[in-house]
Amino acid sequence: MAANPKITEDRLEALREEAARTGKVQDHGIVPVGGPFPQPASAMSYHGNPVLKPPTWTWQVPLYFFVGGVAGISAVIALAAHLFGNAGLLRAGLWVGFAGGLISAPLLIADLGRPARFLNMLRVFKLRSAMSVGAWTLAGFSSAVGLAVVCHELILAGYGNDSLRVLEWLAEISAALSGLILASYTSVLIGVTAIPVWSENRRLVPVVFLAGGMGSAAAVLELLGFLVPVTQFIGIVASTVETLVAIMIELRGRYVDRPLREGAVGWLTRAGAALAGPTSLLLRIFWGHSSLARYVAAVCFIIGALISRYAWIGAGRVSSRDPQALFRIQRPGNN
Amino acid sequence: MPACAKACPTQSIRFGELDELRQQAQVRVKELQDRGYNDAQIYDPTGSSVGGTHAIFVILGQPEAYNFPPAPEVPTIHMKSAWSAALLSASAVVLVVFLAFAL
Numbered sequence: 001m002a003a004n005p006k007i008t009e010d011r012l013e014a015l016r017e018e019a020a021r022t023g024k025v026q027d028h029g030i031v032p033v034g035g036p037f038p039q040p041a042s043a044m045s046y047h048g049n050p051v052l053k054p055p056t057w058t059w060q061v062p063l064y065f066f067v068g069g070v071a072g073i074s075a076v077i078a079l080a081a082h083l084f085g086n087a088g089l090l091r092a093g094l095w096v097g098f099a100g101g102l103i104s105a106p107l108l109i110a111d112l113g114r115p116a117r118f119l120n121m122l123r124v125f126k127l128r129s130a131m132s133v134g135a136w137t138l139a140g141f142s143s144a145v146g147l148a149v150v151c152h153e154l155i156l157a158g159y160g161n162d163s164l165r166v167l168e169w170l171a172e173i174s175a176a177l178s179g180l181i182l183a184s185y186t187s188v189l190i191g192v193t194a195i196p197v198w199s200e201n202r203r204l205v206p207v208v209f210l211a212g213g214m215g216s217a218a219a220v221l222e223l224l225g226f227l228v229p230v231t232q233f234i235g236i237v238a239s240t241v242e243t244l245v246a247i248m249i250e251l252r253g254r255y256v257d258r259p260l261r262e263g264a265v266g267w268l269t270r271a272g273a274a275l276a277g278p279t280s281l282l283l284r285i286f287w288g289h290s291s292l293a294r295y296v297a298a299v300c301f302i303i304g305a306l307i308s309r310y311a312w313i314g315a316g317r318v319s320s321r322d323p324q325a326l327f328r329i330q331r332p333g334n335n
Numbered sequence: 336m337p338a339c340a341k342a343c344p345t346q347s348i349r350f351g352e353l354d355e356l357r358q359q360a361q362v363r364v365k366e367l368q369d370r371g372y373n374d375a376q377i378y379d380p381t382g383s384s385v386g387g388t389h390a391i392f393v394i395l396g397q398p399e400a401y402n403f404p405p406a407p408e409v410p411t412i413h414m415k416s417a418w419s420a421a422l423l424s425a426s427a428v429v430l431v432v433f434l435a436f437a438l
Contacts, residue, residue: 330408
């Protein structure tokens with residue numbers, strides 16, 4: 001520091017004299033080294049400390065995101081199967097949706113720490129809160145799909161009458177509509193936060209989550225033995241979307257997307273995308289006639305989509321620690 | 336009055352009516368700028384969707400140097416665009432699933 005003539009006791013003396021003589025100091029004083037004062041151009045964050053708090057979600061949450069997506073889209077597939085007279089897929093879709101709803105609720109409740117808190121979540125309904133919408137959607141979806149399963153099984157057991165059939169239709173339509181919300185609200189939930197990588201991808205995450213839910217629902221049905229053109233078609237579309245999204249994230253090269261490309265979470269994102277995207281897609285296109293290849297493609301997609309959920313939540317955690325990610329999106333032209 | 340504001344020997348921490356504090360901050364910034372601290376400014380993001388913070392600061396240099404978000408926004412202003420994307424994607428899912436059965 002002695003090399004800098006400005007930062008010496010002599011300089012301080014000169015400034016004091018100037019102050020005593022004119023009552024005013026025109027020049028800058030000494031910038032204290034190591035003091036709690038900002039260094040003008042070089043310090044563009046507070047010692048690199050994070051601005052935001054990291055998300056505190058436990059391992060149950062990404063798993064719930066995944067299961068909710070599978071359950072929700074299964075109900076949509078069940079409704080379509082009913083409309084097109086596919087009895088097998090209708091029954092399987094309803095049961096997968098029902099099972100998914102049964103798994104989702106404990107996962108969502110477990111991450112609250114104290115189960116009774118879930119009742120507090122159902123005490124209010126707030127459209128402005130994606131979490132509140134989600135809690136109600138899960139409750140509504142589980143009831144609707146449960147009712148649909150009961151109606152369907154009663155009809156299969158020979159207790160069918162017209163009112164039961166109407167009730168089944170109504171339950172299936174409600175389950176499909178709430179299922180779509182169940183599979184997509186989680187993306188809005190993370191998109192509408194201050195976490196840069198989520199917030200800046202708020203239009204992309206719904207695509208990722210819904211494609212993942214759709215492909216996984218078809219894959220689960222395939223693993224249950226439905227190696228039919230319907231699941232193949234859905235699987236191909238979902239894997240294509242996963243591939244395109246992965247390419248887009250890589251090519252766009254935005255600073256805010258760095259957690260999705262770099263470090264452990266970046267490789268987790270890539271692994272998930274590779275399994276659910278190209279791996280699954282190529283297996284389906286080139287070996288689609290082989291049942292083994294389709295089972296493998298289904299398993300690849302499910303694992304890929306599951307990894308992808310964890311990767312997105314992990315990316316949010318990484319992103320929250322980087323002050324530059326936040327500053328850059330608030331200073332346009334810096335991206 | 337909070338103890339920190341009461342005890343502060345240099346009156347760097349102040350407590351009071353926001354309007355008065357804003358006025359004091361402006362006077363202080365003017366004073367600093369006259370003394371040659373041209374990068375002195377007030378951090379008080381009232382113009383954004385946040386509508387101001389619980390405290391205002393007189394700072395030297397950029398807000399980033401203090402880990403202040405330079406242009407903070409309430410995340411829920413993005414609710415509409417996020418739900419629109421979700422709605423669009425959900426419609427695409429319905430289309431794909433129905434196409435899968437129709438083809």
